[in-house]
Amino acid sequence: MFSNSNDEIDVGKGKFVMIDFDHTFSLAPKLFQKIWLMFEGAGFQVRCCTARSLDCGNDDIYEFIKPEHVIFCEGEQKQVFIKEHLGIESQDVAFWIDDCPENIPPLGLLSFEVD
């Protein structure tokens, strides 16, 4: 079913993979560390993208992930935050791994209303 060929090296072409921390990476840190390295090996830039604030005591994140690889979105919609603060456009992100996808796109693009 799966081959061991190297034909997927650099398939990521520098695009980002954004992995949420709470209830995502934190559910299985050892698994996500392996996945992280696999994505990097395929040419993706992997980042932990969390809704948390930088000032909220994030030692549980830093136990597994280097601070320079963590994006703190300070409670804002993640896609909006990374564009406004880091210049990362939505097309620069290959995909997101997140237990709360409603926290990613600009609110105007959501198909349901938020109270």
Ligand SMILES: [Mg+2]
């Ligand atoms: Mg989460």
